[in-house]
């Protein structure tokens with residue numbers, strides 16, 4: 254008799270996965286971690302009862318979180334990833350040949366270890382790449398003590414609860430500001446805006462005092478239920494969000510990266526936000 258995984262994000266509504274086979278389950282000391290098989294979505298990982306990633310739709314999120322800032326920037330050499338233990342962002346970043354080093358700061362070594370074992374195509378060997386530097390630490394401490402600076406910073410955190418909560422605070426964003434190069438860009442997972450609108454507003458209010466530009470872009474990830482997901486965007490380089498389609502096309506062609514979701518046209522379109530979001534941001 255298979256068990257079910259009922260997502261705990263919303264008290265009176267949510268999605269439910271049949272766990273056809275539980276592959277691994279543990280309280281890691283930071284969070285509850287379960288990885289299970291599901292007929293529809295392949296292997297699925299949940300942390301503290303919240304779906305983090307599935308084999309079937311992970312490419313959408315990882316491509317949009319990575320290639321929008323990377324192709325907007327155009328010549329990122331040093332990249333910082335906060336969180337991202339499943340390795341999907343790391344895999345996509347390393348597809349950019351300009352990249353010389355990627356530092357990933359993940360609080361939970363067991364997430365990395367179990368995802369390499371049970372979700373191997375997420376990292377696809379990225380953890381063994383000589384350009385990869387893994388730091389097991391709390392991301393908020395790392396960015397507030399970091400002396401290095403990065404071209405692109407990607408915060409691939411859980412939701413603002415449990416260990417992930419600190420990655421949505423002003424103290425975290427101040428740390429990001431201090432380790433982001435002047436012409437660099439910061440992006441972050443920022444929830445499903447129709448249901449987590451308050452997270453969009455809170456992030457906007459916390460980023461605005463620190464950066465010349467704080468905004469959002471979006472992408473629809475099927476297993477992040479409730480409509481499109483918003484990604485926070487913060488930079489002092491106002492040109493980055495407005496890179497024209499001809500430049501994006503040329504960078505995309507030159508990079509020779511095979512994607513399944515990202516296209517330059519989608520990149521441009523993803524910054525068009527629905528009126529209800531524009532209203533709350535104004």
Ligand code: SAM
Nearest residue numbers: 336337338359360361364391392410411416417
């Ligand atoms: N794509 C998912 C989403 O949008 O919800 C997030 C994926 S990834 C699994 C989230 C990662 O953030 C996890 O590996 C978790 O261990 C890590 N994490 C949570 N809090 C953290 C913190 N304070 N510092 C560093 N990593 C953290």
